[in-house]
């Protein structure tokens with residue numbers, strides 16, 4: 001479920017905007033003209049295969065490295081002319097934790113408060129508040145090296161929040177976490193956005209983008225291959241169909257003769273009828289079968305999901321009508 005502030009565009013001011021970002025490492029062109037617009041108070045997911053350049057985008061937008069070309073503004077500050085302004089408005093949680101394992105969770109937080117020049121009292125207040133919020137109060141006095149992966153990740157994000165950033169970059173926030181910790185992290189991210197923060201996250205997990213993001217961009221070959229809401233992206237990929245499976249070869253043959261737009265597989269006695277999975281198209285198909293007195297043994301509706309989008313956009317060898325996921329099986 002995306003966040004309440006569906007950042008669909010025009011009305012909300014942009015918390016992050018970028019135009020024509022380019023970056024090469026040696027002769028390797030990693031980013032070849034990236035445009036982004038992330039409405040304030042929304043979650044934006046950057047998806048892409050390994051090595052697509054997701055971390056590079058985060059590093060550029062968080063001023064850790066500079067772009068070779070293009071321009072960007074973050075929280076109203078220009079990357080080129082006001083990098084310090086950008087840094088003061090953002091929080092970054094990278095793939096490699098900033099947590100120091102030798103000191104306690106609380107000490108990590110207090111160190112962060114010092115870096116943000118909070119007074120001792122304010123630092124202690126913010127630390128106690130965040131440790132409580134992130135369910136780390138009990139473990140606060142233990143060395144961070146004894147924390148589980150999920151606890152370290154929560155501490156990492158809590159440390160990011162010490163400076164009250166308006167824009168947060170989360171680079172693969174749930175990689176390596178078990179399903180429960182992943183769900184906890186999703187809840188934390190949703191709460192951040194409800195509080196008005198803007199989140200740019202990179203992820204390998206399509207489900208994560210589907211669950212969290214108001215908008216998703218798929219990065220491939222140095223460019224944004226597609227951008228939109230999860231539903232918009234799913235709509236651009238064909239591949240919805242109804243699969244009919246028969247056990248009676250005669251019924252299968254009759255169905256093949258009737259449904260001439262279907263592709264069929266003689267060996268498994270199955271037909272694939274193109275369709276958008278809507279109630280109307282399903283009813284039409286069932287009416288045609290009923291009228292002809294044909295009964296299928298099994299009917300399965302397939303609708304494209306983000307996996308299909310990802311594969312179709314990032315693998316030139318996969319046909320766009322390829323893999324689909326079973327969404328509903330009847331009979």
Ligand SMILES: Nc1ncnc2c1ncn2[C@@H]1O[C@H](COP(=O)(O)OP(=O)(O)OP(=O)(O)O)[C@@H](O)[C@H]1O
Nearest residue numbers: 025026030048049050051052053054055056057204
């Ligand atoms: N400092 C660097 N020097 C040389 N090459 C680099 C450097 N940083 C990144 N690259 C290369 O740039 C490409 C993009 O890397 P990046 O880490 O941005 O990808 P990514 O999409 O985040 O990948 P992953 O999902 O694996 O984390 C990769 O081919 C990587 O090897």
